[in-house]
Amino acid sequence: MSQPSLPAQVEANCERVVETTLDLLAFDTQNPPRATTEIIEYIETVVTKAGLETERLSAASADPGLVAWFPEQPAPELVFNGHIDTVPFSREA
Structure with missing residues (x-):
């Protein structure tokens, strides 16, 4: 039996993808201080x-x-290769 396509897998796991994304966004990874141990x-x-x-x-x-x-x-x-630290954000800037 073949694997479902990537779009089909994303669709089937849409809620989990959203939950995981929200979990990741909840971590404060601003640089400085660049503290990323928790994430x-x-x-x-x-x-x-x-x-x-x-x-x-x-x-x-x-x-x-x-x-x-x-x-x-x-x-x-x-x-997959990425980084998890972020820079401070100001709406005014």
């Missing part, structure tokens, strides 16, 4: 529940990175 913990929990293995990389304890992969797969391939 990394959240992301790590979500991807671990999805069956991925993780490893934290840390240049600084308040600003860790996270690598996640599916176990028992051939050589790792980059699927």
Whole structure:
């Protein structure tokens, strides 16, 4: 049996996508101070529940990175790369 298309998967999980997006937006990741430990913990929990293995990389304890992969797969391939810190926002500016 073939996998559903990506649009079909997004449609089937629309509520979960919205909930996860709102959860992520609730974290204060402004830079400075660039404290992203809490959002990394959240992301790590979500991807671990999805069956991925993780490893934290840390240049600084308040600003860790996270690598996640599916176990028992051939050589790792980059699927998603992003950053989680944000800059302050002012409506007036």
